[in-house]
Amino acid sequence: MALIKSAVNKEVGALPTVADENEPIQAHAKEGMGGLAKGLAIIEAFGASTPRMTVSDAAQLAGLSRPAARRCLLTLVELGYLAHDGKFFTPLPRMLRLGGAYFSTSSLPQIAQPLLASARDKLQESVSLAVLDEGYAVFVARAEAVRIVSTGVKLGGRLPAYCSATGRVLLSDLPEQQVREHLESVPMKRLTDRTVANLNGVLKAIRRAAEEGYAISDEELEIGMSAMAVPVRNRSGQIEAALSVSVFSGRVSIETLRDNFLPVLREMAERLQRSL
Template identity: 35%
Template sequence: MNSLVRGLEVLKAFGRYHEPMTISEVATETGLTPASARRMLLTLTDLGYVELRGKRFRVGPKVLDLGYSYMSSMPIWQIVQPTVERISEKFSVSSSASVLDGCDIVYAVRANNRQASSVLVSTGTRQPAHVTSMGRVLLAFTEPERRETILSQIHFSAYTSHSVMDIDQLRLILEQVRGQNFSIVDEEMEFGLRAIAVPIRNKRGEVVAAINAAGSNRALDLDYLKNTVLPAMFEAANMIKANLPA
């Protein structure tokens, strides 16, 4: 089991580093000894999950099998993908759905609109939950004990001058999100970017994901978001819920 954990940590390190890595770089990124990192990299290379080019290792295409297994085993994403595409096209926004993983959101499906945002993300991209609209929805509807554990682990960084920087302020924001059933985040992750998100619930009413619409705050004024985009997103979330298996 320890070897499995170390192997997964090595694969995750490539996602954080974004470039081919040497053994020493992998060891530094994961906290492994160089010898342990070497053994793990060679094993992953034999399995096809990592490729060796010269003295540097990079993730191999077989890693996609892991992501495909998740996507294909979860019928929700087959329903959500065309939904985000319709939202993106109808409102000229980028639209996504994500899940919560620790202090981050992980994008599960995405419909990019290059004119709506300069932040180009894809399936598997991670962003800090506390400064994103989807993250706040997911945090707001997380069980209180787990939510407090996550909040205590957040590293509050000033992504912009508008980023929330205080845990008590974030708690108040999440309470408001729970009450209104949606979240709007304005220029906290990127200047000029405004986003709105609503929860996706299963048949039992449990929040299993969040869906958003994001774009320029010049194009998406608050009245337009609340009066035009938000009703369509609630309708989309209800449609997804209705089509999920029991």
């Protein structure tokens, strides 16, 4: 979102003549479309906490003027991406096509899916894979356990990195100064009375994740829900993703997560690493 807002705020210059297709793209960065950037900023403003928006909401969240936000929203309605009831704009199923472009072309979710399913079958709990995106853990693959009430986030969902097990694992690979700068730039809120939402406490949790090779979030995101995550490294040894399991705290204890779930997650992470 930050990158898109930056693009929205830059004035798009006059377009030069059509470039030779063999010339580097960098030479023609000014050919960017401001209107497209504004539309994408509106799309990214929708989320779990903003499932519907008014024009004013969209303008504020996307950093646009009200007229620009209104034009973008109405265009998305016309194209079938949003519904409009006269006041609120709500995403329609067509919106899934945008994320589908990543999921259908990226090898990581495709390679991970059978391993996630194997881990789910062994643990009888939902297992997910996430990557880091601008301070959020974004879930790119998931094997859902069949239960009346599901746990965790859905495919494409985003969790704040500072208070999620997945996010802390992903942040643990970055230089501490970079992590510190990120944490100082985001509003850390206490989502429950167990949430660690201060700089020193979160840094300590991230260091622990780096040292121990896993992280646990114990009812920090939501009371009654816990999660554990382990890193998935690429061939260069860098953390590329995080493999996680989410459980109901009343059914699975933290001790069970460490003793029984951690070995399974680590086994699947190692198998996924060998495939990258």
